[in-house]
């Protein structure tokens with residue numbers, strides 16, 4: 001179930017519908033140097049997945065990185081009573097039922113700041129996504145700031161992705177510019193992300209981009225970067 005992308009980095013892929021469309025979802029698992037596991041955008045933890053996680057390390061941190069990727073985060077702490085939960089800005093109001101350790105921002109909590117960087121992507125308030133960068137594996141971890149749908153996606157998803165300019169084309173969809181309410185702020189954030197030394201990009205919907213991620217992201221956001 002856990003698919004290894006690099007040392008101390010795995011993903012778990014699961015079906016997920018959004019607005020009736022099968023778009024899939026992906027959890028990223030980062031093992032920190034002390035053996036603790038950070039679950040980014042958790043999927044439902046069934047017994048088999050828990051066994052696999054337990055064989056890799058101690059689940060201590062759960063992260064819901066934006067206002068949409070929170071559906072299963074509340075299941076982590078009951079399964080792992082020592083685990084603590086962080087959420088993207090706004091989720092603390094949307095999910096008052098969650099017991100949270102903190103709201104994510106530009107400064108990574110000290111629990112993982114020596115290995116993982118963060119940035120709150122501003123100007124896109126519908127999602128309020130916090131972007132993660134796992135330094136040692138040179139991996140950028142996104143949820144909804146880019147898609148990467150290919151032929152493995154269901155036929156209807158491929159069709160919709162094609163209409164939105166997202167089929168076999170890494171990056172944001174044609175609708176994404178409409179979601180950005182403060183272009184200057186979003187541009188500054190994208191420039192900071194592109195300053196990180198990453199090559200691989202994990203997205204929540206579509207395929208992982210194994211290499212060339214920095215250039216692909218720059219290309220996908222050229223419309224934003226050039227103003």
Ligand SMILES: [Fe+2]
Nearest residue numbers: 068143144204
């Ligand atoms: Fe998403």
